[in-house]
Amino acid sequence: MNDLIKTVLSEDLHPLEFFLSQNYPDPAKGNTVIKYCIPYKSLVQLKIFKENGDELEVMLNEVKNPGTYEITISTENYPDGVYLYLLHTEKFSKIKRMTVLKSN
Secondary structure (H helix, E strand, O other): OHHHHHHHHHOOOOOOOOEEOOOEEEEEEOEEEEEEEEOOOEEEEEEEEEOOOOEEEEEEEEEEOOEEEEEEEEOOOOOOEEEEEEEEOOOOEEEEEEEEOOOO
């Protein structure tokens, strides 16, 4: 049975669909992590926007192989408030909200 477990764990598992998670922690205090899944090789863009739609940063703009990824974003230079983040590929786009709150 141990051989079966090792085989399954050593295989590269590929997601079946695109997915964008909620950032964590949320609200963000300093750093926050965004996880996303790519089912097939794609040009992936991850952008951060102000709540009014103004683009702040392009966090990612590269071709990714199938898999599950995490990106850590520093929010040190973002004032407290609500932001949007967009994951975009040729066949998928998803927007989520992120709150930055540095004070308690």
